[in-house]
Amino acid sequence: MLGGLHFWFEIRIFMHFIKKRRNKPxxxxxxxxxxxxxxxxxxxxxxxxxxxxxxxxxxxxxxxxxxxxxxxxxxxxxxxxxxxxxxxxxxxxxxxxxxxxxxxxxxxxxxxxxxxxxxxxxxxxxxxFIEKLETRLDTALYRTHFSYSFKNARQLISHKKVYVNNKVVQHNSYLLKKGDVITLDKDVFNFVILNILDSEMWPIPPKHFYVNYKTLQILVIEDIHYTNCLMYYPFxxxxxxxxxxxxx
Incomplete structure (x- = not known):
């Protein structure tokens, strides 16, 4: 009898920790x-x-x-x-x-x-501090509307579909520098074009990026300035x- 109660008590504790760790929407x-x-x-x-x-x-x-x-x-x-x-x-x-x-x-x-x-x-x-967050590779894809979310941008990077200076980069936190060119694999061209068409193009891509939406290329042309920082966040x-x- 005591063994059965002890067993059910352990199950209740286990379920309690599972509910806490469960991912919420x-x-x-x-x-x-x-x-x-x-x-x-x-x-x-x-x-x-x-x-x-x-x-x-x-x-x-x-x-x-x-x-x-x-x-x-x-x-x-x-x-x-x-x-x-x-x-x-x-x-x-x-x-x-x-x-x-x-x-x-x-x-x-x-x-x-x-x-x-x-x-x-x-x-x-x-x-x-903002420069370290905004020069990330996944942030660049999101800001230029090549991806509809950061999760989507990270999936493109992890699947080796993103190139920086013609080299595959698999790190989301890769920091871009002035003069870097971001290109995409041809397999994801149609997917990225759909993302651009579905987006409202707001907010407008930052000024330190030059985006060519015909060839789907991103060029880092300058550093981040203090005057543009507040426009990066809608809150x-x-x-x-x-x-x-x-x-x-």
Whole structure:
């Protein structure tokens, strides 16, 4: 009798940990942020009843407000410490979700390398941090509308369909430099063309990229400037508090 109870108790514990580790749908991560971080039109067109709560949260958002970098959501909390923690957490979640789900370890590593290089280079810390994220290979494919999401861009890279200076690159975090040329395999030309046609071409590709949509080539022509940084994100993000939080 005791052995049977012990067995069922172990099963309940095992199921409890499985439920915690189970992956939740992507759209549930947007609920606490109250913001369409990835600028997806699908968020406003759910038909199932279980998404009614989600639709109510986003019903007031219009297309004009989706691209307003000055608008942001800040919830109310009891004390200063919980409010500050939630503010930093939402800040991190917005940035992570926008780039397809960066892990905390990767963000910490990027912040530490940014602060080290900042001492030797005459650049603003925020610009240097954004430059490390925006010069990634998967970011370049997403910004130029060659892929409809970061996940799709990473699949193209992992399947050896993307070339940098006529060489296959399989690392998503490959940092591009001025003068680099990105080309694609001919097998994915039709797929990329469909992605470009289906996109709304908003936001417009950054100025440091020269895109030839006939030959499907991307050329890095200049460095990122501070004046263009705010236009890269359709939501509010406090980079100063983010860098201070992950500096530890």
């Amino acid at each position: 992507l759209y549930k991560k947007f609920l606490p942020l109250r913001k369409n971080v990835q600028n997806r039109n699908k968020l406003l067109w759910f038909r199932k009843k279980k998404w009614q709560k989600f639709q109510r949260a986003f019903s007031r958002l219009k297309k004009k407000k989706l691209h307003d970098p000055k608008s942001y959501f800040l919830s109310t909390f009891k004390n200063f410490f919980s409010r500050k923690f939630k503010y930093n957490l939402q800040n991190k979640q917005r940035l992570s979700l926008f780039y397809g789900g960066f892990r905390k370890k990767y963000l910490k590593r990027v912040v530490k390398s940014t602060l080290k290089e900042f001492k030797s280079l005459n650049k603003h810390v925020t610009v240097l 509010w993000i406090d980079f100063n508090s983010f860098l201070k939080f992950y500096e530890r």
